[in-house]
Amino acid sequence: MTDDVIETGEGNAGEAKELDPETAAARADAFGRESRRELDERQERLRTTRRSGGPDLDAETEASEDEDVPDVEPTEPEEEPGPERAA
């Protein structure tokens, strides 16, 4: 394993910034919700495939009915949805 594979270090983020209650309340009141159009566009921009990296897992994959899988029984849930229950 080479030195650049793993790095360690330490840092300092300094003093915390603080939003005092009055400012926070003012900001909560002053700003509205994101526009539906902006969020629809954001949904549109979401990648179909997630970013990935590391070992190339996909390269080894060719599904076959002959492949072994752990000997585990199928999982059968309780099919009735749980009751809607608040507090």
Add this chain to the structure above:
Amino acid sequence: MPPVTLLKNIALADSDTGGQTSTVGEPSAAVNGDEIFVSGNWYATKSVDGGASWTFVNPYTLLPSPGSDFCCDQSVIYDPGRKLFFWLLQYVQDANGTNVLRVAAKKGGTLADDSWHWWDFSPKETDAAWAAEWFDYPDLELSDNFLYLTTNSFEGEEWRRSVVFRFSLDELASTGELSFRHWSTTENFSLRCVSGAADVMHFASHNSLSQVRLFTWPEGDDEPTFRDVNVSAWSAGTFVARGPDGANWLQRGDPRITGAWVVDGRIGLAWTANRRGSRPYPYVRVVEIADTHVADRDIWSPDYAYAYPAAAPNEQGEVGITLFRGGNAINPEHLVGAWDDATESWQLQLTAGGTNGPVDDKWGDYLACRRAQPDGSSWLATGYTLQGGGTRTDAVPRIVVFRR
């Protein structure tokens, strides 16, 4: 007798989330008695009456901008030791292609107000050599004395490294100067810390389709060590689980580890694996590693897919889980459950069905399962379904408190 008892099964309304839902829902939750703080991909919301009522919290505007807009990928967690809520927010890349992660904190018992302390972390300030990178897919976990932030780091679209930050909970509680240690690797993608850690944190990532790398970081050590553990072979590749409306809700699914826990030194890992052999749909691969012994505890069905597991142990060491199922005749649905030692099986309970799959085939990317506080015997889990349509505005997030 139901497999688990749902103590609360709460559907969030548009007024609770500001309507800022996505089909990539990413709900997370933190609980301190009647205080519940919930985040999604693009919203946050809070309750101070045990979930009976909710107040929308806008992550785009509540906190001042660090220089770029809020993006996404939030996570929240509660530390009962220091009585602290933590809120993790990811911001968008600036003109230089880099961004910040923000860790905000507030005392338990004060969730009603909107006052937070926060610290920002950028790749450049972590390591000058990372100046062109940006952080993505962050997550939070806790041990007795530290908060851990894991994240991937990309340069453009290229993955560069996975990073673990470790922060002192005492320093976070004092809201003063915050020192931290960080550790990174360019070999393993998407590190996942365990829930239930005490004085040793464990985290893991895949080495291959039959081996995981298990890292161990004692609280008293400056850096982690690792060992490689062979597991039964599984498959990756493009996931397909089309539902009754043709939507492939797992199109953006991948096999990164999304659930991890530790109980008495035994490490549990869970991820979504692709169809293989006699299993015709993607399923949840679960392994429990105890020294050299590896037990398989997969969750699968011959009729539909399971995906996106998250899990946590309760005070008794029982493991609770939250996940989705869907495909074939079933639209994406949410379930919770627990491992039953007596039957050596997962006992799952449906919390809500769905009326649709996502019209754009986008789902995920994670759920959250927390040990409830102060009742450490139960769990708080997140989920969501689509109700009445297949677009982002039809997503209904769900908060579930359950016990065995």
